[in-house]
Amino acid sequence: MLAKISWKNIWRNPVRSFVVIGAVIMGIWALLFLMSFSNGLISSYIKNSIQNETSHLQIHHPEFHKDKEIKYIIPEAIDLENELRNDPMVKSVARRTLCNGMASSAKGGRGVMIKGIDPEKEIEVTGLDGKVTQGKFFDTKKKNPILIGEKLAEKLKLKLRSKIVLTFQDAQGEIVAGAFRIVGLYKTGNTRMDELNVYVKDSDLSRLLNMENSSHEIALVLKDFEQTKPLAAEWKKKYPELLVEHYGEISPDLDLFQEQIKINMSIFIFIVMLALIFGIINTMLMAVLERMRELGMLMAIGMNKIKVFGMIVMETIMLALIGAPIGMLFGFLTIRYFNNRGIDLTSFSEGLEQFGMDNFVRPEIGSDFYIQIAIAIFITAVLASIYPALRAIRLKPVEALRKI
Amino acid sequence: MKEIVIKASGVHKTYNETKVPVHALRGVDLEIEKGEFTAIVGPSGSGKSTLLNIIGGLDRPSEGKIEVGGKDISTLSDNQLIDFRRENIGFVFQAYNLIPVLTAKENVSFVMELQNRSKTEVDNRVKELLDAVGLGDRGDNRPAELSGGQQQRVAVARALAPKPTFILADEPTANLDSTSTANLLDIMARLNKEENITFVFSTHDRRVVDRARRVITLVDGKIQTDEHFKR
Ligand SMILES: Nc1ncnc2c1ncn2[C@@H]1O[C@H](COP(=O)(O)OP(=O)(O)O)[C@@H](O)[C@H]1O
Ligand SMILES: [Mg+2]
Numbered sequence: 001m002l003a004k005i006s007w008k009n010i011w012r013n014p015v016r017s018f019v020v021i022g023a024v025i026m027g028i029w030a031l032l033f034l035m036s037f038s039n040g041l042i043s044s045y046i047k048n049s050i051q052n053e054t055s056h057l058q059i060h061h062p063e064f065h066k067d068k069e070i071k072y073i074i075p076e077a078i079d080l081e082n083e084l085r086n087d088p089m090v091k092s093v094a095r096r097t098l099c100n101g102m103a104s105s106a107k108g109g110r111g112v113m114i115k116g117i118d119p120e121k122e123i124e125v126t127g128l129d130g131k132v133t134q135g136k137f138f139d140t141k142k143k144n145p146i147l148i149g150e151k152l153a154e155k156l157k158l159k160l161r162s163k164i165v166l167t168f169q170d171a172q173g174e175i176v177a178g179a180f181r182i183v184g185l186y187k188t189g190n191t192r193m194d195e196l197n198v199y200v201k202d203s204d205l206s207r208l209l210n211m212e213n214s215s216h217e218i219a220l221v222l223k224d225f226e227q228t229k230p231l232a233a234e235w236k237k238k239y240p241e242l243l244v245e246h247y248g249e250i251s252p253d254l255d256l257f258q259e260q261i262k263i264n265m266s267i268f269i270f271i272v273m274l275a276l277i278f279g280i281i282n283t284m285l286m287a288v289l290e291r292m293r294e295l296g297m298l299m300a301i302g303m304n305k306i307k308v309f310g311m312i313v314m315e316t317i318m319l320a321l322i323g324a325p326i327g328m329l330f331g332f333l334t335i336r337y338f339n340n341r342g343i344d345l346t347s348f349s350e351g352l353e354q355f356g357m358d359n360f361v362r363p364e365i366g367s368d369f370y371i372q373i374a375i376a377i378f379i380t381a382v383l384a385s386i387y388p389a390l391r392a393i394r395l396k397p398v399e400a401l402r403k404i
Numbered sequence: 405m406k407e408i409v410i411k412a413s414g415v416h417k418t419y420n421e422t423k424v425p426v427h428a429l430r431g432v433d434l435e436i437e438k439g440e441f442t443a444i445v446g447p448s449g450s451g452k453s454t455l456l457n458i459i460g461g462l463d464r465p466s467e468g469k470i471e472v473g474g475k476d477i478s479t480l481s482d483n484q485l486i487d488f489r490r491e492n493i494g495f496v497f498q499a500y501n502l503i504p505v506l507t508a509k510e511n512v513s514f515v516m517e518l519q520n521r522s523k524t525e526v527d528n529r530v531k532e533l534l535d536a537v538g539l540g541d542r543g544d545n546r547p548a549e550l551s552g553g554q555q556q557r558v559a560v561a562r563a564l565a566p567k568p569t570f571i572l573a574d575e576p577t578a579n580l581d582s583t584s585t586a587n588l589l590d591i592m593a594r595l596n597k598e599e600n601i602t603f604v605f606s607t608h609d610r611r612v613v614d615r616a617r618r619v620i621t622l623v624d625g626k627i628q629t630d631e632h633f634k635r
Contacts, residue, residue, distance in 0.1 A: 001517050008505035297501050300462055301562075302490020302515055305483060398462045401497060 002307060006314040009287075016283055017319055023279045024323025025330065027272045028373055032331025036363035037343070038264050042257050044361060049254055052188040054247040055094075055125055055219035056228045057235070062243045064216055070099050070171060070209060074242065077215035089222055089231055092124035096217040097205050101168030103148070103198060105156040112152070112198045114166055116205030125219050128186065128199065135160045135184035144204050146180035149194030150187045158182060166198070171211045178208045265369065273380045280384035284316055288388045295392050296400025305393040312392050316385035317378065324377045328370055338363045408474075409570050409602050410436040410459055415468035417454050417625075428454040429465070430625040436570070436604060441596045443616035444606040451625040452606035453574050459604070460493050460572045461485045473569055490518055494563025496573035496605075501559055502547040508534065509543040512561045519566060533561035536598075537591050553584025557591060564595060570602035577612055589615045 010017045050056065059080070061072035074080065081095045097116035102109050119138040123129045128147070129137035138145055146164060158164060160182055167177045180200060188194055206212050222228055232246035248255035288295070298308060342360030417429040428451045436442060444452050457463040459470060461477050462485075469478050472492060480488055494515075495501070502511045512530045534540050537557035539550075547555050556576055563571045573592075577585040593615060596603050605612070613619055621629040 001514075005503070005505060012505060294503065297495075297497065298503070299486055300460075300489065300497075301495050302486055302518055304486045304490075304518075307518070398457050401462075 002311055003314060006311050006318060009311070010315050010318055013287065013290075016287065020280055020283050020319045021323040021326075023276060024320050024377060025327040027276050028324060028327025028377065029330045029334065031268055031272045031373060032328065032365065032369075033334055033363065034268055035265055035369065036331075036335045036339075036365040037361060039261055039365055040339075040361045040363040042261055043364065046254050046257055048189055049251055050247050052126055052128075052131070052190065053193060054250040054254070056222045056225060056247060057220045057232055058245050058250055059218040059220075059235075059239070060216060060243045060245075062241070064243065068098065068100055068216075070169070070211070070216070073211070073214040073216055074218060077218065078213060081215075081218055084218065084220060089224070089227055091221045091223045092121070093221075094118065094121040094125035094219045095202070095215045096122075096219065097202050097209065097211075097214070098216040099168050099205065099209060101166050103152065103156065104165045104167065105158050105162065107157040108155075110152065110155060110195070112166070113196050114168065114205060115197055115199050116202035117199055118202050122199070125221050131186040131188050132184045133187050135182070137184055138201065140183050142181055142183070144178060144180045145183040145201065147184045147186055147199040148182060149191075149197065150185045151191045151194040152196075152198065153182070153185050155195065160185060166200075168209075170209045176208050176210075178204070180204075265372070269372070269376050273376055276377075276380050277384045280316060280319070280381065281387055284312065284385060284388035285391065287315070288312060288392045292395060292400045296395050296397040299393075299395065300397040300401060308393050309389045312389035313382060313385040316388070317381045320377050320381035324374060328373065332370075335363045335365060407438040408435050409438050409440075409472065410434070410604070411471040412455075412459065413468055413471075415455070415458060415465045415470065417451070417458060417463070418466045428625050429458070432468070432622075432625070432627055434620070434627065436602060438602055439596070439600045440602050440604070440618055441593060441616055442602075442604045442618040442620060443613050444604065444620050444622060445608060445613050446606075446622035446628075447608065450622045452608075452622055454625075455622065456572050456574050456604070456606055460495065461489050490515060491566075492569045494566070494568040494571040494601075496556070496559045496563050496571065496576045498575045499552075499579045502555055502562070504547050507544050507546055508539060508550065508558045511547070511558055512565050514562065515566050521566075529565055530561075533565055534558075536595060537561045538587075551584070553580050553587060556580060556584070556588055560588065560592060560595070564599065564601060567599070568601070570604060573603065573605035575606055575608075577607065577609055582611065585609070585611060 059074060061074055064072040077095055081093055084090055085093045094117065099114045099116070101112055101114050103112045104110075123137070132147070133150060137147065146166075148158070148164065153159065156164070162182050164180050164182060165177055166180060167175060170176045186194065202215075206214070222231065228246045229248070232244055232249075235244040295308060299305070339362045342362050345361055412432050412434040415429055415432040416427070419426040419428055432455060444455060446452055454463070458465050461470075461472075461480070464478060469476055471477070472488075477485065477488060489495075503514065506514065509530050512533055513526045516526045516529065530543070531540070534543050537560060539554060539557055539561070542550060542554065547558070550558065560571075560573075560576075563573075577588060580588065589612060592603055592605075595601065607613060615635070617633055617635050619629075619631050619633070620627055
């Protein structure tokens, strides 16, 4: 019966009820959209970073990170590569030779990270071929092919098929230089990285370095991304003489970002809840004050305070419960729409690309977040109803009845 | 044996809300027996509403005590008073005292439902009472769809529904035209006889006073006359 009266009461002033319902709808909608947007932005960054840079796992010589000297090679890297490739959890493996050097053109020079790769295997791990915007991905018989970032090409005023000279120290500490032919330009979406990394064939680099069949880095992609951290822990024990790291260790900002997503959610929820609470308190208070006489009469004829309190709380919860599913549906449809279509951020993309984010953000959000919102809205409604409900039961029936 | 339903002894009420204290009741002693049909009359400001509120447990006396069915109600807390009113007293107010979102039927059954009475009991009683007040066919109407007189008849039915010890009505006819007033009084008098329920109502309307079997006149917060009539 209480529920019936509450339900009828909220339709006494439909305009006012719709204001509350509308606020709940807008709040949830905005919440879902903002969350999915920031989530999409951050997860595009994480995905890109993992795809282009860190892969799921990497293995190095324990000293390698210190100054990236070429003497810190992975012992018996070829055997290890084959062993890892046969692990049932591993999807693909790429072995690389790395070396710091200088890339120069007629227009100038730049410090670069030269990555000697096996093109076939690199495709499986990073999909680098898909990032090629001009030319080909090492599909050439010519000697010393090189793939450089569009950004570097721009800086050094180089074009496809231009010649570029790489200078670096070989294994014996001698300065060596090699002339390479640009066969392709690539673009990953992270301009800082595109300026830094150049890709050559492992065989070409090893020959110039005077160190055949030795590698500095093994990058892996697993069949199940979720297994990355447990497997990293396992391999750390299995290969104590090597440095095994997962993406979060290679690039700690990725872990930070994942944490940030969670913090963002809480902050957004908190802000929206706070705004809704004040809006709802205000409206429900109006509804209570307007009904003073009637509430006084109800208590006079024997409706006890718990029931009066419950009635006001229930009215508030009902308003929220009408708004919540609608807001979620709007949010869900909006997210789905923009997820398919992507939100074009080209106008801001200079800034974003520098950080390795996509021009197209695809908002996305986990289904558990909807449950979180539902709980948050329920709590909001209960909190917001307490003050108006207290005001209602604090009425003295005689005084309330005297008011016309 | 006469059964005393309400007993007021030495009741004083002083309102201190304004700078000048208002002595609304100055020593009222009163006994009301079961089955009475009593009018409290007096000019405006004489303390009628104050007395009814105190008897009904809606307000507390500044001095003196009220016993209902032999029980001192001044010792009850606010919450206990609500329960006490629900179980013992039916109220009819001057105006606007139905629940606007509920139908006439639902208004009449409201208190019984608060008491968790069984559905069949409630349904039978509601039908019986709506018929008794001549609104058997208006049960599904909301208060706004009824005239003032009809609303007041629903209010009487609601007050009677849980078979309270007595019914208090503060100027129940003040907002009604003379036909509706006569009609309501007929109904109240009949139900008073049929159900042997005690009615105490205040009024300053001569036509209403003429229907009462006992008339208590209040002047300046004191009982001036207390007369019984055979009607
Ligand atoms: N809440 C109150 N505060 C102050 N004075 C009041 C209050 N209620 C009633 N009074 C005063 O008490 C006196 C009696 O009022 P009331 O019982 O309403 O009389 P009646 O119902 O006979 O018109 C009046 O003088 C009135 O102004
Ligand atoms: Mg009065």
